[in-house]
Amino acid sequence: MSMERERTSAETGRRVLAFLPLTVAAALAIVLAWGLTQDPSNLPSTLIGKVVPDFDLPPVQGRLLGLSSGDLKGEVSLVNVFASWCVACREEHSLFMKLAAQGTVPLHGLNYKDQPDDAAQWLDSLGDPYTRTGADISGHVAIDWGVYGVPETFVVDADGLIAYKHIGPVNEEVLAKTILPLVESLRQRAADRDKREAGQ
Incomplete structure (x- = not known):
């Protein structure tokens, strides 16, 4: 039971880590897109x-x-x-x-x-x-x-x-x-x- 929980916890951690770069890239793209719409003057x-x-x-x-x-x-x-x-x-x-x-x-x-x-x-x-x-x-x-x-x-x-x-x-x-x-x-x-x- 305890090993199963550890395995599930490890899988969840790997999934989160797998999506983290994607989430950061999406957030950065949104910020950059917003910046391009602003008037620099x-x-x-x-x-x-x-x-x-x-x-x-x-x-x-x-x-x-x-x-x-x-x-x-x-x-x-x-x-x-x-x-x-x-x-x-x-x-x-x-x-x-x-x-x-x-x-x-x-x-x-x-x-x-x-x-x-x-x-x-x-x-x-x-x-x-x-x-x-x-x-x-x-x-x-x-x-x-x-x-x-x-x-x-x-x-x-x-x-x-x-x-x-x-x-x-x-x-x-x-x-x-x-x-x-x-x-x-x-x-x-x-x-x-x-x-x-x-x-x-």
Whole structure:
């Protein structure tokens, strides 16, 4: 009787072990399939609603104005993380040139892990849409911002709080339907607050 129980128990254990890899593979396939359906530009950022990390970067070679956390207070602005070696950065660059020409919102550049000569040459040849451009040669500032890769674009409110993060190249649709409406909303919110404070 006892040997029969042991035999049954051993058979059950072997069956469980036989199905375990299959179960793990099925679970992994479900997780991977779910991941493929997600929009990579919608990765959450733990910095949304928080003050921009404290930093002070020198300008990109040949530029006069670097970029610091203090530059991102007082008005709503965009911060674009880019690099000369980034193919996707070229996709959005002409759109940023148009945006800069319109003067709709200040656009600052955070040049990520680039060789100084390459960054300067890239901006000289394609145009420089940035009000200020900080050279983050080591990549430490971008890490503090939670950057996964380039390009990434942030909307920063007038108090220096990160309001939005877009991963990947910005296109006309993202700019028109998400970024610019948010910029206007943040400006209106700041104006309303200033009126309330002035009335007190």
